[in-house]
Amino acid sequence: MKVRDALLDELAQHTIDDKPYWFRLDRRDFLKLFGGGLLVCLADVSTWAQESGRNFGGHELPKDIASWLHIAADGRVTVFTGKVEVGQNIRTSLAQQVAEELRVPFDTITMVMGDTDLVPWDAGTFGSRTTPTMGPQLRTMAAAARDMLIETAAARWKVDPATLTAADAKVTNPRNGHSLTYGELTRGEKLMKTVSGEVALTPASDWKVAGTAVPKVNGRDFVTGKHKYPSDIVRPGMMFGKVLRPAGFNATLVSVDTSGAEKISGAKVVQDGNFIAVAAADASTAKSALSALRATWNVPAQPSNKELFALLKQPPATQQEDRGPEHVSGSVPQAMASAPIQLHQQYTVQYIAHAPLEPRAAVAEWVNGKLTVWTGTQRPFGVRDELMAAFHIPVEQVRVIQPDMGSGYGGKHTGEAAVEAARLAKATGKPVKVVWTREEEFTWAYFRPAGLIEISSGAQHDGTLVAWEHHNYNSGPAAITTPYNVANQLIQFHPANSPLRQGSYRSLAATANHFARESHMDEVAHAVGMDPLEFRMKNLSDPRLRAVFQAAAEKFGWSGSKSTSQRGFGIAGGTDKGGYVATCVEVEINPDKKIKIRRVVQAWESGAIVNPDGLRNQVGGAIVQAIGGALFESIQFANGRILNPHFAQYRVPRFSDTPQIEIVLIDRKDLPSAGAGESGIVGLAPAVGNAIYAATGTRLRNMPMALPSAASGETVSMFRS
């Protein structure tokens, strides 16, 4: 799939409408803000202009400016980007890349991120796009700035720029030892340059700052509690808001009695259509006022988990765009007709919740008609658009600021809390903070889509795959195509009417599609009587995927692993968003049939490594998060209500669920760096399922997986078929 399509797919998963605005900031005013120095703006460069396209969710990426960089007279470097830091460590890794190209010490760089008044428009932080797109953009700007500084020095010294070198924030003439710091070169200047051409970038093999394990920027603020997350923001005179939630999804308000709440001293009740909320000077009073509201709702009858997959298989009632097959080659029916080994299987994944530890939060403030909102979001400009639409105000009157937040995993693309806080702030004339409760976050956010996947395959006795048909209902098209060599293929995603609000989740449907594909590959391997790794390799020519399989298998000791009824070994792998992953797991089957993952070895390759420590952290975190979806996470719902909206009922991975994890990183300095925040999640679930089969002979095709005869216990899924 083309990159642009993948981005559009991700944006298409949003429940909100994307409004066609972007703010063209006046660059001259902007330079005035700094009072001088060198400001470098990145102009349209063909490689990413092509990616952004003209119909990017209704937006056109700003053609003249994608990002900018300022060098002040004191040598401080400030970089402006619309990307946001949510724990994936890009505040550090992007600064490393700027330091590398600009030839300055890492700690002279400040990243300004996700403030819609200060940074260029950006679609959002998702899709593992920061490293492959923003990384090269910032590197290009930094390299161009370095060249300009060299040219400035050359002009002053009246020498050929080619004879000068730049290092450690200085330009030096090696012939006479003269040097000028960047600050000295920009002092008193008001230089503004727009970079428009291709600039030669430093190859990864020569990196000195990029490619190293620089610790997290401001890590100290995170271990001392000083860092201010969105929910920590305090404004003078701030009130606390609570929103009355309907009794169920798609409910209509029959009546509401606000008199009890209005009697509570200090509480302000706001009703605007179906929006009913309270604000008070402290959270306790707001909570009391909320519980004093008496509302009657009409909640229509709605589906539950029981009929979920039958429902997803039905054609959507509203005609959605038929995108056709993702891939067709040869003839599957003909190939199947003559294949000696044929398999047809169904796989399912449930809705799961992102459950970021910091729930949705926002502080909103109106000053002279201008709205400023501090909120946790992966799409500050998307939230700005939501606020503009909600309050019918022009772009100049909204500013969204995104403090580094308590994560998102794809779950914070929307601005619900921002709109709610802004509505209350407008009504009260005071800044208002709204922080969702855990139950609200579990109920009124959105979910990773549930999905039904059907795979039919045909193989020869020697293990050659000849036919592959893969249909995904509802969960999504990400990583739906097979990396294996199969002459006859039909691969298609089928949109469905989701009974629950759904949206992006780390890796999108790549998790579901890999679970189905890699489980099925294991089934075919067993059907032809081949070792699962050998079978994969026989049908695989992609050298990068082969390399991670080999690396994982070697580190794990795959060839010597013999499963028993209590201990199973499984392998799975795949590729998405430029990352290549292979995962080997060892599971233990307890006497009561509970599953315990003992050991995971995961090999990962995503081109040149920008920060090996950050990368290792992301890959390890993805493995741990994957355990939840594999073994126990599942949203239970009925009649418009979520039945398990608490951590006591919705189990997420904990210390005691964490296996021994070994990560093998392959550093391909000869290849561009790809994003690594997501795809590390896709290998675990199928590897676990394959290991369970190896131990027990029972094939589990439904996530979360649990053995049928397990005694009631935490790992047992209610939803196995």
Next chain:
Amino acid sequence: MADFVLKVNGTELHVSAPADESLLFVLRDRLNLTGTKYGCGEGQCGACTVLLDGKPARSCITPASGAAGTNITTIEGLEQNGQVSPVQQAFLEEGAFQCGYCTSGMVLSATALLRKTPHPTDEQIVAHMDGNICRCGTYPRIIDAVKRASQSPAKAGGQ
């Protein structure tokens, strides 16, 4: 409303709040100590962990008035003379966080463990810390950080 005195990080602070208001919200909203985090409001995630007389407590289910008379330690109270505690230092050295939202609770839970058990085994660390959720999944690094802190010459028990 009730008036009471809380001793937080060695300082006595006068508080006026409803008697049943949680310690978490008193700390965050009335005393502006926002290092202690809300994660679930029902003692299930550990993000709100503080120490009461050195023992870990979930501040979200602890009425603030009930904490009067104890020595309350929050994440803001671990630094001494500008120096982070051995546990904080170990978290930094191991890079034992991603978004960092769980870190305050993790650091305080680990601090309490090391006071009680200066050289815990992996099993003891897991058992003690299992009520603290890191949704980013950095558990292995946190275990390594606790072990690193346990080997610190400065000893975590002294904060």
